[in-house]
Amino acid sequence: MSDGARETSLDTIQRELTAFARRARAAAARLHPELPLVSYTLLAHIDDRQGCRATDLAAHYLLDKSTVSRQIAALEKMGLVERRPDPDDHRVQVLHPTDAGTRLLASTQASRLAAYEERLKDWSAEDLAAFAGYLLRYNATGDTGPPAPIGESWPKPRP
Amino acid sequence: MSDGARETSLDTIQRELTAFARRARAAAARLHPELPLVSYTLLAHIDDRQGCRATDLAAHYLLDKSTVSRQIAALEKMGLVERRPDPDDHRVQVLHPTDAGTRLLASTQASRLAAYEERLKDWSAEDLAAFAGYLLRYNATGDTGPPAPIGESWPKPRP
DNA sequence: ACATAACCGTTGTACTATACAACTGAAGGG
């Protein structure tokens, strides 16, 4: 297969992922004016890994700690998460969703899922699985899940 | 029963696409501090469809016209696009990239492509093609949302 | 033919998300 085909694929991937990114927020905002996209994402993560720290969130999403701090503050003010002191280390705050947070998250996820189902209703289960697999694979490269083992092409140290 | 599998795929797609969106901007900013993501995207579109109107951009990216107006103004101030009056309709401005815009876009696209190549170097050409195909299909499927402003069938031709 | 509607773009205002830098407070080592 020619390099041209590979380049075309890369170009398409770049273009389409970017196009998606451009619309994701707007779509999310329309779908859930109550729980902004970022808050939703962080809340979902907190719920997923119960008891995570703000620093974990920052590392996972490549966000500045100040950004996370403010987002968490907002979530707390909305009564969706609570901070618990870590007895072992008084610097850290352990984050947990409140009942309200869990409930709101569930309902948000449900309607979000419904929107995706609507949008992807014509896709076969096989295509969905394959697409999901590619996305996972894509995001896994260069992700900050398990401490990056290898070269890590994106660390971007500040000069 | 395998509705569960379908739901899992949908959930993964939703989660991973969102994760991507979360990082796209940061990554783009690090990669090209000179040309912000949004400006880049709009400039690319203007270059792609030479002679498009601001309203086209707004419709395509689901942006408010005021947003596009300001972005265009910024691009113009940077000397990357120019507005030409449309003789047939004095309301519209026809947008064209300047030489500088074309050049900057080319260099930006090149290094962006290189970043993707680096990131996806382990993927086979077949996987890249399949992933690109899924993304195209995803983005091409009717844009959802309560507003559903206009028919907007999204032709999305690829050059 | 003209009033009215539809449309294109700009500007004023406000809000979210974000970064960077400076700071406080808490461990952890010499």
Add this chain to the structure above:
DNA sequence: CCCTTCAGTTGTATAGTACAACGGTTATGT
């Protein structure tokens, strides 16, 4: 004990965005 490192907060600045109100332009209906 200092000194460094780490977790989080706060001050400040900027991009990106939406919504609403507006001015100019074209299309439509009676």
